[in-house]
Amino acid sequence: MSTIPSITLNNGTTIPQLGYGVWQVPDDEAASAVRTAIEAGYRSIDTAAIYENEVGTGRAIAAAGVPREELYITTKLWNSGTLDWSGQQGQDAVLRAFDESLAKLGLDYVDLYLIHWPRPMHGTFPNVWKAFEKLYQDGRVKSVGVSNFGTEQLDTLLRESSVVPVLNQVELHPHFPQAELREYHAAHGIATEAWSPLGQGKELLAEPTLVKIAEKQGRTVAQVMLRWHLQSGVIAIPKSVTPSRIRENLDVAGFELDAEDLAAIATLETGKRLGPDPQGFDWN
Numbered sequence: 001m002s003t004i005p006s007i008t009l010n011n012g013t014t015i016p017q018l019g020y021g022v023w024q025v026p027d028d029e030a031a032s033a034v035r036t037a038i039e040a041g042y043r044s045i046d047t048a049a050i051y052e053n054e055v056g057t058g059r060a061i062a063a064a065g066v067p068r069e070e071l072y073i074t075t076k077l078w079n080s081g082t083l084d085w086s087g088q089q090g091q092d093a094v095l096r097a098f099d100e101s102l103a104k105l106g107l108d109y110v111d112l113y114l115i116h117w118p119r120p121m122h123g124t125f126p127n128v129w130k131a132f133e134k135l136y137q138d139g140r141v142k143s144v145g146v147s148n149f150g151t152e153q154l155d156t157l158l159r160e161s162s163v164v165p166v167l168n169q170v171e172l173h174p175h176f177p178q179a180e181l182r183e184y185h186a187a188h189g190i191a192t193e194a195w196s197p198l199g200q201g202k203e204l205l206a207e208p209t210l211v212k213i214a215e216k217q218g219r220t221v222a223q224v225m226l227r228w229h230l231q232s233g234v235i236a237i238p239k240s241v242t243p244s245r246i247r248e249n250l251d252v253a254g255f256e257l258d259a260e261d262l263a264a265i266a267t268l269e270t271g272k273r274l275g276p277d278p279q280g281f282d283w284n
C-alpha cells in the first residue's frame, strides 16, 4: 500500500485514499474477494450491516495474516425504518447494532463507523449520532462519520455535537462530482469519500472523453477515474469481484492526469445520480 496515499482526518487518524468496497458481494464470496484484495495490497475495506457480508469480510481479515493495525475497516449502521431511533431506546439500538457488526466481523474495534443514511424526514439522526459519540469516546471505534448526508444534516451535527464526522461517504463520479458538497466538507474539515467511484461500472466506462484520456495515458478508463478521485483529494472505494480488476484498480499511482485531462473530465457532469437522492430517501 506504500504507493497509495493516505488522508489525515480531523481527529488525527489516517485512512488510505483508495479502499475496497463490498456492496453486492454475497457473504460466501466475500471471504475470497476480500482476501484477494488484501493480497493485492488494499488495506482499507468498506462494508455495511445491510450488505450482509460482514461475516465473510471478517473471515478474510482473519485469514489474510496482515496485522490488524495495518488494516482500516469501515462498517455502517443500518438505521432502517423498522426500529424507532429516537430517545434512549434509539441509542441502545445503535449500540446493539454495533455489537452485532463487531461480532460478525470478528473484531474488537472498527476504524470507522458510519450512519448509512440520514433519513432526514424522521429527524432522528442527531440522536443516533449521540450513540456514535459514545462509541467513539469509549474507544470502540477509532473514528465516526456519516454517509449520504447533505449540508443541512451536517450543519445540525456541527451545531449540536462536539464530535465532527471525519468524513461523509456520498455518491461521486465524473457524472456527479458533488462540487458544492465537497467545498462544504473542505470548509469544515470533513473528508469526502466516493461511493460508486466508477459509476457502478456502467456508461462511464465507455464514455468517449474518458476512453480518449485512457488511450493517451496508456491506462484503462477505470484507472483514469480512480486517478481523478485521488487528484481531487477524494477517498475512493471501488468494488470488483474480478481478481484482475481488483489489481487494476489499485494500480493508479504511476501516472498523473494533466490540466487538459482534468478540464475534459470536468465537462462530463450530468447532475444525474445512480442512486436515490438521500434528502427524500427512506427505508423500511
Ligand SMILES: NC(=O)c1ccc[n+]([C@@H]2O[C@H](COP(=O)([O-])OP(=O)(O)OC[C@H]3O[C@@H](n4cnc5c(N)ncnc54)[C@H](OP(=O)(O)O)[C@@H]3O)[C@@H](O)[C@H]2O)c1
Pocket (backbone or CB within 6 Å): 020, 021, 022, 023, 024, 046, 047, 116, 147, 148, 169, 170, 194, 195, 196, 197, 198, 199, 200, 201, 202, 205, 220, 222, 223, 237, 238, 239, 240, 241, 242, 245, 246, 248, 249, 275
Ligand atoms: N454508502 C452508501 O450508501 C453506498 C452506496 C453504494 C456503494 N457504496 C460503497 O461503495 C462501493 C463502490 O460502489 P459500487 O459497488 O456501487 O460501484 P463501483 O465501485 O463504482 O463499480 C462497481 C462495478 O464496476 C465493475 N468494475 C470494477 N472495476 C472495474 C474495472 N477495472 N473495469 C471494468 N469494470 C469494473 C464491477 O464489476 P465486477 O465486480 O464484476 O468486476 C462492478 O460491477 C460499494 O461496494 C460500497 O462499499 C456505499
